[in-house]
Structure formats: C-alpha cells, structure tokens
Amino acid sequence: MHVFYQPDISNNSVTLSEEESKHCTRVLRLKKGDTVHLTSGRGIQAIASIADDNPKKCVLTIHERIAHTPRLTHLHVAIAPTKNFDRMEWFIEKATEIGIEEITFIECEHSERNKINKERCEKVAVSAMKQSKQWWLPKIHNIIPLKKFIESPEKKSLKLIAWCETNQTNLLQEEIRKSSAGNFTFLIGPEGDFTAQEVELAKAAGFIPVSLGENILRTETAALYGCAIVKTFSK
Amino acid sequence: MHVFYQPDISNNSVTLSEEESKHCTRVLRLKKGDTVHLTSGRGIQAIASIADDNPKKCVLTIHERIAHTPRLTHLHVAIAPTKNFDRMEWFIEKATEIGIEEITFIECEHSERNKINKERCEKVAVSAMKQSKQWWLPKIHNIIPLKKFIESPEKKSLKLIAWCETNQTNLLQEEIRKSSAGNFTFLIGPEGDFTAQEVELAKAAGFIPVSLGENILRTETAALYGCAIVKTFSK
Secondary structure, three states, rough: OEEOOOOOOOOOOOOHHHHHHHHHHHHHOOOOOOOEEEOOEEEEEEEEEEEEEOOOEEEEEEEEEOOOOOOOEEEEEEEEOOOOOOHHHHHHHHHHOOOHEEEEEEHOOOOOOOOOOHHHHHHHHHHHHHHOOOOOOOOEEEEEHHHHHHOOOOOOOOEEOOOOOOOOOOEEHHHHHOOOOOOOEEHHHHHHHOOHHHHHHHHOOOOOEEEEEOOOOOOOHHHHHHHHHHHHHOO | OOOOOOOOOOEEEEEEHHHHHHHHHHHHOOOOOOOOEOOOOEOEEEEEEEEEEEEEEOOEEEEEEEEEOOOOOEEEEOOOEEEEEHHHHHHHHHHHHOOEEEEEEEEOOOOOOOOOOHHHHHHHHHHHHOOOOOOOOOOOEEEEEEEEEEEEOOOOOOOEEEOOOOOOOOHHHHHHHHHHOOOOEEOOOOOOOOHHHHHHHHOOOOOOOEEEOOOOHHHHHHHHHHHHHHHHOOO
16 A cells, blocks of 8 residues: 555645655556555545656546544654754654654753754654554644743643653653543653753643653653553553 | 673773773763762672773772662563664664663564674664663574574563554553563564464464554564553553
C-alpha cells in the first residue's frame, strides 16, 4: 500500500506536488492505472488510481474515501529543543510513528536553542506519517516561551511535567492510571532540566510533576518514552 | 556527578583508558583531588578521587564501593539490524538509557544486513550508560541466524515475537499484564517483517506473537517501544 499526503482531497481529481509526483513515478515506479492511497493528515483516507503518471505533476482520480475514527487519546508534548536538532527530528519521526497529536517547542531558562525550522519539522512528520501508514498528521507549533505555553488556555487535559530533581513525584504511569483523561499535555525540559521556579510556575497552572524512573533520560528519549507510556497506558 | 566506565574496579588504584583520561582531564577539566564515580557495568558504583590528572593515563583512588541491586526485569531483545546501521546505534543508545539487559542481532529471511560492528555497538552502549548514570551495561551479542537464536536454550522467560501480519494477536501490554515473568525475550523482525514460516518456527519454540498496535512502526521504533512497555508494565 503506497500512501501519499494531500491535505485537500475534497475534489476527485488530485495533482500531487512535484516532489510526491517524482516519488510516485520515479522512485516507486508506479504507472497509469495503479492504485494509490492518500492521507489528508486529518483522518481521511482516499483510495485513488493514477490518471496521468507525469513525473512532475502526477494526476490521481479518487474512487473512495474512508473517514477514520479519531484517536482515543490526544497527546500534546511541549519540549525544549536540544542544541543538536537531529535529536528533535528523530523525536518527531518516532513520536509520529507511535502516535502524537501536537508538538510545541518551548523556550526555558536552561534552553540551548531558541529557534526551530518548523517547515523541516513538518516534512519529517509527513514522511513518518506516510511511512507508518497513518491518517493523522501531528500539529507542530513554533517555539514559544515556557511561561506563555503554561498560561495559554488549554482544553481540559491531564497536565504533566517531567522532573528529575525530586524523589517525591509519582511515576508517569501511576498518574495516568489514576486519571480517566483522554487529553494529555506533557512538558519536557531542556538538557539542564527545568528550574525549580519553572516547575513551581507549572504547578500553579495545574501541571503535576512526574518521574520517568531512576535513569537520567536525554530530552528526546524522555519525550518519546512519555509518548509510548501515555499512548499505551491511557488506552 | 561524572561517571566513568571501568569493567574491573577490584583494586583501589585505577588507571583510566587514554580516551577516558582525555575526557576526564581535557573535556571535563577535572583536576587532582576531584571526586569522580566509576561504573563497572555490572552493578558496582565506585566513588573515587583523582590521584594523578595525567591526560593520557589518569589515575584514580577508590574510596567507596556501592553494590546496586539488580533490576527487577531482564529484557533481551533480538533484532534484525536495519540496512542503515545508524538506526541500530540509535536504538542501542535509547534502549540503554531506558534500560535493557541484552541485545542479540539476528539474521532473518528478509534481512538487509548480515554483519554488524560489535565494538561500535558496545561503544554506543557504554556512552549511553555513563550519560544516563547507570551501573549496568547491556550485553551485546554478535549476529546469528534467527533459527539458531530461537533454538538456543534460553533461561525461563516470557518469549514474545512482534508481528504485524495478523489481527489475531494480543497487544504487547496485554501479554505482559497476564504474565508474572521477570525475564523477557522479544523478537523484532526486519523491515520486511518475519515470514509466516519464521513466525511458525518461533511459535513452536514457545514464542507468543504480539501486536504493537495499529501503526506500522519501523524496526528500531518497534524495538524501543517494546523496551519502554516491557520495562514499565512489568514493574
């Protein structure tokens, strides 16, 4: 099953982007008449056939649309980007494969990076979505200060903040087990972790500090571990 | 806390390798008298001070040893290495951070690689162990045919094989919940998945096919997801 990304599949005739056209005709060597699948990134799968295998603008005809039911859990991870951004691209790829709905990059006191390439991040997410044959594309938000993110009115969700600095916090899985929430917001700090003040600020806004266990995980490992546990335990 | 790797810490005077010595004196700029920690990779933590900050052979004096209790679960992942080995190094790094005891590379029918660089793998594991401040180093085994691995007498463990090709398998977490095992052996196939014959062979040897959910995960993502779930659910 070959899946292509097309945000707008309302019309029955769809022309793939130059990049997707090249991938379809040159890399996968698909020909006129071959069946392909489209994902809108918003839950719609379309089954189509190639009407014109033009390697620059490949035209598809949609025959059927399938509306996939939304996922049971909505996970929004807010993460301080690492200095080496490859680690963030890796996180985006893996989190998209496992299933994540939203990613926001945050600027913290110990942050080592205050800029991200949103377009590049979205490219990574799109290819991971296609590769893992999914119908939902995570929403990626630009970088904002932690304070602003914490204060932004978030729809009702279980708000968690990963914090290494204390032994008094519950384990992530215990907090998830206790709760019946379907929406999760998870804060992951920079290499240098959150400051005590940042954690207090988050607590005041309703975030619960959680531990990810004894091991000191890298930022991107902590975030992906969090995705795996939230997505599995909350089911 | 600066952690260095030293397999043999039986003597109170320890000389770091040239690489570790350079890291200690040049990168971390530690000086004579500074306190450092050593991990044997076998559960022993030693607290030492620098007796000679020679950048080529840094000498440490051990003052105290702490024996850490073994982990509750023993996880052995057998995985078909990906063509692009960076993905395996990434898996080794992340699995070591989260906690894994053994990794064996296997050769399957759809394998795209039948050689690995064991030394390189061990280097990645050592640096991840130090970076995540752990006292246990995962054991990494060389590549062997799947059949040989399946038939090798494994100590009593819950044997699982990840398989996408069927909807009749239980979810990984359900199999773990049902079991009271402390030892887990988990088979992860190549990009092209296991063949039906390979799965039959594994089943005959007591392996239970499990699903990792709806999404099609890459080999290394499946393996890491498995580590996170086994390590968390089995606790």
